[in-house]
Each structure stands twice: as structure tokens, then as C-alpha cells.
Amino acid sequence: MTYSNLTEKSLEELKALLKEKKVLLFELKTKLKTMQLTDTSELKVAKKDIAQIQTAITAACAN
Secondary structure (H helix, E strand, O other), X not given: OOHHHHHOOOXXXXXXXXXXXXXXXXHHHHHHHOOOOOOOHHHHHHHHHHHHHHHHHHHHHHO
């Protein structure tokens, strides 16, 4: 996911995507605590995606 792709989406789409990514992050953290997560770099990617979506939402609200 790139930031330029996010700027093309509407505010409602961004909010839905943010909610989806937060659920994914919760699931990844749960798997990590129960020793089921093998690739811990997925956590970093999920956090980065959430930050990019939040930045796009802020930029969309500012316009």
C-alpha cells in the first residue's frame, strides 16, 4: 500500500480501511502473544499502513 493510492480514496473508504487494519493488528498481536506468529515483520507493516491511512484521513479533512 502506498500513500498515493490512499489519496485517491474517499473519506468513508479510508475509515473502513483503517478499521480493517486495526482489526488485523489486533489479530497479529494476539497471535504474537500465543506464539503463533512466525513472521513478526507483519506487525511493522500493519502499523505503518495504519499511520499512512491516518495521515491520509487528516489530509482529507484539512481540504
